[in-house]
Amino acid sequence: MSSEPGISPRGTLFVVSAPSGTGKTTLCKRIVDIFPNLRQSVSFTTRAMRPGERDGVDYFFVSPQTFADMVAAKAFAEWAEVHGNRYGTAIKTLEDWRNAGCDVLLDIDIQGAAQLRKTYDQGVFVFILPPDLVELRRRLEGRGTDAPEVIERRIANARREIPECVHYDYLIVNDDFEQALNRLTSIITAEGCRTARMLPTLAKTFDLFR
Template structure:
């Protein structure tokens, strides 16, 4: 069956568990590829260039913006993040499903141009648990954590326009729900019929 690739866009406030969930779902679905974003933020311990992100200078990022190389980009917590337009277009044409874990600003940009995309928002159970997770990561200063908490309040208000919301209270349950979303979207009648139009004469 030949069909266009599905674009899955996952957003969440920092500390909600988005990255961990996305890594697990990529491992579960062999046909689902993670889109590696570009960023100007420093590399964290354990991260690899080209795997976690494409780490670039502010100048290189600005050049890509000027050239129209991004399908979306945004500044988050003082750093810039962007998704290469070529990555999405090549995947869609090849029938490759792609998963993006990006912020609300970038997701809103993609919503305008990729209306067939699937948009999922990951919520923490509450702000107390969100703070506990951010502190437990031990990667940010107290000032940065407070800024992330403040930003989260605004980000969470954006959840209403997403197609799906998953509350990450219990990780395994949240993973099961995200898995169900990916499975269901792959079985949507429009996508299946489009992929089989050369095999069956639908509507004849």
């Protein structure tokens, strides 16, 4: 039996983007507990570590010079500057997991997603939206971590980011968290049932390509 061209058992790349304060990070943390084969990519960043965060778990916290060296070495699948700090996803992280057959979840901004869309054309892109900008402001203020001018900048960025949702495969409005989580779960489940993703497993069982 010969293998079918273009069929590969490599893992699927799931890219999730959203304006700050929409609940994206919490959704991503919950979804990896639901799917045993889903791995969340840990980004590199130049921003300072926040209370409760752990290096290598929440982010790899590196100096601006280390980040610049990685950019020069073309070590990133994508990178971007967001709110004055740099964030990037290492190519090696994605490829090691995908080659092992694991699905990979990326929690990244629209700039990084746009870069990945050019190189990972079989990736699945999901955009999380707030119910509206009034609710988004309420959530940002409720966090109690940002100064008023920072909140205003995040709202302004949200106005710029939200129109980019038209370039994504799926849209989820995070009005009710559990409902949003169920929708994200449904998307990942459905994508796992796509013919092209099922064939590597089923081809040998049913001798599909003899």
